[in-house]
Amino acid sequence: MQPAISFRNFSFRYKSQSEPILKNIYLDISPGEKIWIAGPSGSGKSTLAHCINGLIPFSYGGEVSGNLYIGGLEVSEQGIFERSRSVGTILQNPDAQFVGQTVGEDTAFQMENEQVAQSVMKARVVTALDLVGMLAYEEQGPHDLSGGQKQSVSLAGVLSTRADILLFDEPLANLDPASGVRAMQLIEDIHRREGKTVIIIEHRVEDVLAQPIDRIVVMSEGEIAAIGTPEELLREGVLARHGLRQPLYLNALEYAGVPISGLKSLATPEGVVTLAGDGNLPEGSEYLGETEIRSRLEAWAERVEPATGRLSGAPLLELKDISFAYGRGRTDVVRNVSFSISEGERLALLGSNGAGKSTLSGLITGILKPKSGTITIRGEDLSRWSIRQRGEEIGYVMQNPNHMITQHMIRDEIALGLTARGVLSPERERRIDEVLHTCGLYPYRNWPVSGLSFGQKKRLTIASILALEPKLMILDEPTAGQDYRHYTEFMDFIDGLAGRGMAFLFITHDMHLALEYADRAVVMAEGEIIAADTVPRILSDSEVTGRARLRETSLSRFAKAWGLSSPSGFVQAFIEAEKKVKEADE
Structure with a gap:
């Protein structure tokens, strides 16, 4: 043919x-x-x-x-x-x-x-x-x-x-x-x-x-x-050898001491089964039965001790009973929303397209004004602040980088906000070089913006806001279009900034990001908050994920397919194991 x-x-x-x-x-x-x-x-x-x-x-x-x-x-x-x-x-x-x-x-x-x-x-x-x-x-x-x-x-x-x-x-x-x-x-x-x-x-x-x-x-x-x-x-x-992330449940199997070589149907979490009992298997390999695999998985999940959680700082941003509609007489697209973010906290805002997440970010930044309710920073009501004042404290990176970029050259795009705030050289140049390195754009520092891919433009917009050093940063789909290496490098840097007190609100569809980098998650559906909890518990709750049109994590789905006693515990064990691997690599 x-x-x-x-x-x-x-x-x-x-x-x-x-x-x-x-x-x-x-x-x-x-x-x-x-x-x-x-x-x-x-x-x-x-x-x-x-x-x-x-x-x-x-x-x-x-x-x-x-x-x-x-x-x-x-x-x-x-x-x-x-x-x-x-x-x-x-x-x-x-x-x-x-x-x-x-x-x-x-x-x-x-x-x-x-x-x-x-x-x-x-x-x-x-x-x-x-x-x-x-x-x-x-x-x-x-x-x-x-x-x-x-x-x-x-x-x-x-x-x-x-x-x-x-x-x-x-x-x-x-x-x-x-x-x-x-x-x-x-x-x-x-x-x-x-x-x-x-x-x-x-x-x-x-x-x-x-x-x-x-x-x-x-x-x-x-x-x-x-x-x-x-x-x-x-x-x-x-995949892993060439900078791609293999499915999370396969990593979990390896952490639990279950060799992937003894399994088949690896492409989906519900499909994984043991090769034990198949004929003509190579000698010298370990092929475990279902009972032994389940036992190892349960023992691993129970043995992994949760790491000491990040200590949140003083309360930074608080929303109380916020509602908003696009015009008088129209249905509220945000209804009675209340939550808070502390200094150094990483909060994931989850939900489907149209749930109200982007509208909420517009309310926080001052682009939109709430119909009712209050938004405060360190206890001060933001209704009396101008957008410029809010910009001193709150950085916002849009989902589509083309909606933010105004300059032709990469360095000029990052320098724009710094120049507007009166930051002089060499401090301005130092900050530009630092964020270029952080966001993996330093090799392209003298390129025109038009030469960048969509994912690289996304990193450029993030770099331009990072250079301004806000106290709270709202990232709308920060990992969209990013490969695993750049995703990991960038999010590890974000993790370091959070450790120094910068707060982050991740508006994301990326459940991996939420699992590994968020301290908590708030879930929206049809303009309301329907859940607020740790990410492993939220993404193991099929009722919440179904209502919010989220994707239940493959770790939880794998755990349920294998009949494990605590799917959320299995997810938490994976997160802690990943942290230990990163600490060992450092």
Whole structure:
């Protein structure tokens, strides 16, 4: 069978670089195959995708050597229009793809360019929207939809073109956990029903593995480091060796002394079973039975002693009975919300898209004014403070970095706030260099902002606020689009700042972040707080996670699948084990 995509000794170098970003790529992807391209930032996976969809060389110039065939045709013989008919791309930021005033118009856009007959076009639009569950929204504006709905509309637009290859670039980056689950299910449904060739680039390992994947292609330093099935690569620990985080429950098994080599069906927490009893097993390996595995897991969870908790400082921020509505007579989108944050505390604010989390951050920063209730800092009512005064104490990093960045050069973006506050050199330059190092951007310090990826732009906005040294920092989805190495380096730095008294409010869909870096969590659903507790207890409570459209942690799901006595205790044991590993590494 002829490959749908075939790389042959393929290399690529951007014009601005002296060395190739892709080196000696040999890769065949069969028609109808579902591939996950994985790797840390800078590994070359996005560049590989750009070569497939035609952004290279039509948008990003450079030097190509070797061959790339799509559908048996050498891509050098194709224009961007021909390429777009065979490869459909869904970007991580759907807003960047919308061109129509309504969902229906946007879905029909490419067909209009191809001068498809109106009757045919209408039929294809209805079919595509129905396939992704968005037919009821045909007349609605695409920018008014939720993150998950926007992804579905983007997918409908690509499906209406009849492209045989679907390329998903970070499809989960801006989605809440429940929407992420639905998105991956939708991609799998399309793959199974339509027989499309599917290529996924994504950092959220557990979410990708929740649905079947034929092969994983692991990229490292511009080369293909490994190719194999999820089962093969997980058992061999390949993901971890190349800067990716393997599923948390696999780490927990290793901490508990249960060898992964003796297990199978490793891709999902509910699927893991022992190989004991299977025939023809290699000699000299330890294959435990279910009873022994369960015993080891229970003993490990009971044996791990909780570390001494972080001592919170004096109360810093307090919200009391806060309510807000967008206009008179409209329904409250935040209702009777009360919670507090102390100096040095890290609080996770959890909930689905539309739960009221971002509205709440606007109320804290003064962008919005509450209808009722009070917000205080160190006991002083903020209603009498200007936004500028609040900015002296509270830093806020938006979810979309493009909504914050105003300067062309990276150093200028970080210097902007410092200059406005009258910070002089050399102190200004010292702070700029410090946050550039902290956020992994120092090698790009003299670059234009336009040369950064979405994830790097996110780090730039965080750096610009960190340089101002606020007392409380609100981070809206701080790890979106970040690979595991940069995520860990950045969050470890945040942990250090919290240890010195800076408070953090994480507005996040990242349950891993909440588990490992938050002291407490507050959960919102439909504008109200429905839970406030330690993160392990919240993310092990299926009633709370279901109501808030969160994703129950894979650790808890694994513990329940294996019938462990305390799923939340198992989660807590994992957190403490992770802390000890980090302390040992330091």
